[in-house]
Amino acid sequence: MWCSRMALRRLQRIVCTLNITGGLTGNMQREMSTLQRVYVTRQIPPEGLKILRESGQVQFELWDSDDVPVPRKELLQKVKGVDGLVCVLTERIDAELLDAAGPNLKVLSTMSVGFDHLSLEELKKRGIRVGYTPDVLTDAVAELTVALLLTTSRRLVEATHEAKTGGWGTWRTLWLCGHELANSTVGILGLGRIGVAIAERLAPFKVKKFIYTDVAPRPELASIINAEYVSFDELAKQSDFLSVCCALTPETKEICNKNLFSKMKNTSIFINTSRGGVVNQEDLYEALSTGQIAGAGLDVTVPEPLPTNHPLFTLKNCVILPHIASASYTTRNAMSALAANNLLLGLRGEPMIKELKL
Numbered sequence: 414m415w416c417s418r419m420a421l422r423r424l425q426r427i428v429c430t431l432n433i434t435g436g437l438t439g440n441m442q443r444e445m446s447t448l449q450r451v452y453v454t455r456q457i458p459p460e461g462l463k464i465l466r467e468s469g470q471v472q473f474e475l476w477d478s479d480d481v482p483v484p485r486k487e488l489l490q491k492v493k494g495v496d497g498l499v500c501v502l503t504e505r506i507d508a509e510l511l512d513a514a515g516p517n518l519k520v521l522s523t524m525s526v527g528f529d530h531l532s533l534e535e536l537k538k539r540g541i542r543v544g545y546t547p548d549v550l551t552d553a554v555a556e557l558t559v560a561l562l563l564t565t566s567r568r569l570v571e572a573t574h575e576a577k578t579g580g581w582g583t584w585r586t587l588w589l590c591g592h593e594l595a596n597s598t599v600g601i602l603g604l605g606r607i608g609v610a611i612a613e614r615l616a617p618f619k620v621k622k623f624i625y626t627d628v629a630p631r632p633e634l635a636s637i638i639n640a641e642y643v644s645f646d647e648l649a650k651q652s653d654f655l656s657v658c659c660a661l662t663p664e665t666k667e668i669c670n671k672n673l674f675s676k677m678k679n680t681s682i683f684i685n686t687s688r689g690g691v692v693n694q695e696d697l698y699e700a701l702s703t704g705q706i707a708g709a710g711l712d713v714t715v716p717e718p719l720p721t722n723h724p725l726f727t728l729k730n731c732v733i734l735p736h737i738a739s740a741s742y743t744t745r746n747a748m749s750a751l752a753a754n755n756l757l758l759g760l761r762g763e764p765m766i767k768e769l770k771l
């Protein structure tokens with residue numbers, strides 16, 4: 414259903430005025446035609462929907478579910494002629510979709526920090542502006558990364574399973590031992606806002622040293638956490654905990670493969686809360702099952718959802734979460750609001766709060 418509460422109120426006002434003077438239908442049509450058309454590909458959290466409804470700027474149609482993504486065929490139909498599009502990371506925004514939308518489409522706003530689901534080249538070619546939602550999720554992602562790291566390194570999933578299923582016998586000296594953060598070296602692959610936030614949270618655990626690698630040194634960010642820039646190989650060799658924080662790009666696709674795992678210590682823990690595509694999962698399975706590395710915690714996989722019969726699920730030393738790093742009520746609402754505001758600003762031709770430079 415095309416909806417905008419504010420627009421409705423304005424129409425009601427027009428109705429009231431013009432009831433006296435007549436000519437209602439023409440004015441109503443003019444009023445409706447000034448509203449820009451938007452399609453929202455998911456039932457996004459309420460704060461964003463409220464902003465869109467009350468904007469008086471757009472009429473929008475929504476795929477009214479959060480449980481199933483909009484089917485591709487339906488999406489290709491619904492985007493026809495829209496001025497703006499709000500999407501989430503499950504939608505592939507490529508040439509086919511942009512062609513289906515047509516030349517009216519001026520703004521795409523994704524409710525995500527990641528943008529590997531967007532064909533930036535196609536968007537740029539068509540002059541479509543792109544909004545995204547960094548920063549507002551940094552705290553939630555960093556918090557979840559720390560939780561996943563500790564869950565993996567201290568073997569919490571195995572431990573609760575043992576406690577519940579009768580494996581808990583007498584207190585044993587080396588049973589369920591893991592690896593601790595105190596005196597460790599933590600490596601960050603791709604140092605950005607999230608990597609810094611993770612390190613800030615890990616520092617009080619008495620980490621000895623933070624190291625990072627990236628396409629180039631990032632001294633301003635690194636100085637916040639006193640991190641040393643090292644080569645990719647050194648990151649692999651030195652890290653007791655290696656946290657992947659880089660975006661998925663053609664350059665980082667499967668960058669975590671046997672080359673990396675074979676250089677890591679057999680006591681090291683690998684954590685990925687960025688994108689599954691940065692990891693070669695066959696190589697990771699090999700590294701985990703042969704004891705080349707001690708454990709892995711993954712919030713992201715390829716594909717998502719990861720089929721329940723995937724070999725990685727058979728490993729005790731692999732903790733897999735269903736892509737929930739930013740999943741706190743506060744953060745998801747903030748992402749929704751930011752996505753809505755980016756869209757409205759973009760449609761007005763104004764600078765967005767967070768816009769991707771294409």
Ligand SMILES: O=CC(=O)O
Binds near residue numbers: 524526550739
């Ligand atoms: O993965 C989540 C996001 O990109 O926001």
